Amino acid sequence: MTNKLRRLLNPSETSERAQHETEEQAKAQTEFDELFGKHLTAMDDRHSPVVPEAKMFLGMVEEQQKSLKKKLWRDLTLLWLIGCFAASGIVLLLVNDIRWFAGVQIATLAGSLIFLARISIRRVKQKWMN
Secondary structure, three states, X not given: OHHHHHHHXXXXXXXXXXXXXXXXXXXXXXXXXXXXXXXXXXHHHHOOOOOOOHHHHHHHHHHHHHHHHHHHHHHHHHHHHHHHHHHHHHHHHHHHOHHXXXXXXHHXXXXXXXXXXXXXXXXXXXXXXX
16 A cells, blocks of 8 residues: 555656666567577568469459359349249149139248248247357
8 A cells, every 4th residue: 555655656756667667678679689680580581471462362353253243144044044934834824724823823822931931930040049
């Protein structure tokens, strides 16, 4: 308790200690640099990692974007083909037999509702587990 009071009453003593500590740290750093500085810089120079150029990274990114764009167009084309096939089948059912058309529509609606319910149940379980 008395040391704290002394420091509060005599702040110049604490600043002198702090200055003395910084001087000691500076001396220790210069001694360290004199002893090991040359060897450490030589070791750093020998073991410096090779840093690739930015052009290489830009090329990789560009290549990745091109491949993703190709995959996107392929998947989109496949989606359109399947959609046209399904739509023509549904129209054919509608023209030929309205009962089959209604049955397919009800089955599709039921399947999509079951699918959405399962997905929402999984999400609720994941949130609950986390």
